[in-house]
Amino acid sequence: MDFSYTAQEEQFRQELRTWLEENLPEGWLASQQLPSEEAELGQFLRKWQKTLADSRWAAIAWPEKHGGRNATLMEEIIYHQEMVRVKAPPLVNYVGLHMVGPTLMQIGTPEQQEKYIPKILTGEEVWCQGYSEPNAGSDLAAVQTTAVKKGDKWVINGQKIWTSFAHFADRCFLVARTSKGEKKHHGITCFLLDMNQPGVEVRPIIQMNGEHDFNEVYLTDAVAYDSEIIGQVDDGWRVTIALLMHERTGIGAQVFSLEQQFAELVNVAQTVTEDDQPLIAKPEVRKRLLDLYMNQRGSLLNYYRNLTKQLKVGHPGVEGSMDKLFVSEMTKKLFSEAISIQGHAGMLWEEDAVQDQGYWQKNYLYSFGQTIGGGTSEIQKNTIAERILGLPKDVGR
Known part of the structure; x- marks a missing residue:
């Protein structure tokens, strides 16, 4: 296995280093302190992601047409190394950039890509992942949250738990049961749910280190539309797994x-x-x-x-x-x-x-x-x- 970098890759590293020196938040290298107030923290992180996106550094592996750099895997490695080196602020839209965005490019319709991807990139819309439930964690196919078609909309009821970034999120990549199906993996549908509606309640889960990253999400007659379904109705398990494959790659970094x-x-x-x-x-x-x-x-x-x-x-x-x-x-x-x-x-x-x-x-x-x-x-x-x-x-x- 060859661990050396080409001249072009080293040039990429230097370009990123120079950009970081010029664009990291003022005083970051000295303190590396994030705002303690939650609202201020959200604004700070959204601003940082917008700064990255404006120079095509937010999602370098994305195609250029979607605001990325079409980076190679070696360039991705260099990117992660340099971000770790300066302890850059975290990405508030991690779920959107590393999971939802790539899944939309893989499976979403052209209309969905046009509507959601630009806002994912800039942090204008932050996403969370609505998978785990009190009785459906490791056995994700046991989801009990339901989505029932009523007229031109889907009415969603249930509970999600351990939802990272839900307290910042504008949208949720939500897994719900739309029919019973012969097997539990059948009858599942994935929704691109609007979090800013009356039927969605987010409650914080405070961790034992005193910090707040996770949440409970309660859905009471929340509403989604056909245009907010990714993939096919009742065939969402394939979409669910596709997103998880992208998640594993991000975690590995x-x-x-x-x-x-x-x-x-x-x-x-x-x-x-x-x-x-x-x-x-x-x-x-x-x-x-x-x-x-x-x-x-x-x-x-x-x-x-x-x-x-x-x-x-x-x-x-x-x-x-x-x-x-x-x-x-x-x-x-x-x-x-x-x-x-x-x-x-x-x-x-x-x-x-x-x-x-x-x-x-x-x-x-x-x-x-x-x-x-x-x-x-x-x-x-x-x-x-x-x-x-x-x-x-x-x-x-």
Whole structure:
């Protein structure tokens, strides 16, 4: 596997670096602090995405006709590396850019593409993903939210849970049951639901680290129209899976964040002292760091291998489940070790002595959710076993 970059790719890197130096929010490199108030945060992130979109940096893999750069996979790798390097602000429309937009290009009608894609790109319309329900998480085909045709509209009732970005969202890529079907995968339809209507209520779920990323969404006679259906009525499972394939690819790119986080943890071990010596002087700490390094490099190499296959076949495949599994589990392991390595200091929260303003503690608590959201680690293992290794199906299903 060749890890070198061509002169053209290095030129692409330099172009992006120069743009970031000139366009990152004022004072970002010094503080990297996001607004604490939710409304102000939403405005800040929308403005940042609009800045990216105006220079075609918001969705570089998209075709040029849709506001992208038609970037190669190697250019995407460089893009992620550089964004991680400067710890650029997150994209408020992650779901729209990485999942909904590509799915619309793949399956949506020309009218849907024209209506939604430009606003997805600029952040004018933020999207969320209405998949999981209280009784339909890993078993997504068990959705109970219903959509009933009444005249010229569909009336939708039900509940979604663990919905990221719903508190910012203008639209939702919603999975609902439109008929019973012979099998539970049948009778499902995907809607491009307007969130700004009386029948939609969003309630926050506060995580154990005190932050708010997830929500419950209650649908009471919410309304959608035929033009807001993507794919065919009762044949939405195919669309549902198509979107998930794009999600896995986006999650896999987090391997570059892991690389940066590992380097930061090594710095902690080199600078934080205990018993008048740096933590890294302890053999046990070095052993743990070496184990983390091998896992981090393994995750990165596996991501490159899957990208190589994607280059050959032209679209993401089930191998994205491997990336998702490795990244989720590695993230949890890294932050767990970060807390352990710091000893008693790792137990601090908001005290003055806490390392890096509590960065490690907050992300440690958040990391547990990463092995659940986007498909649990157990589900990823089943997918890998059955669809990649060709093993028999899980007897429990």
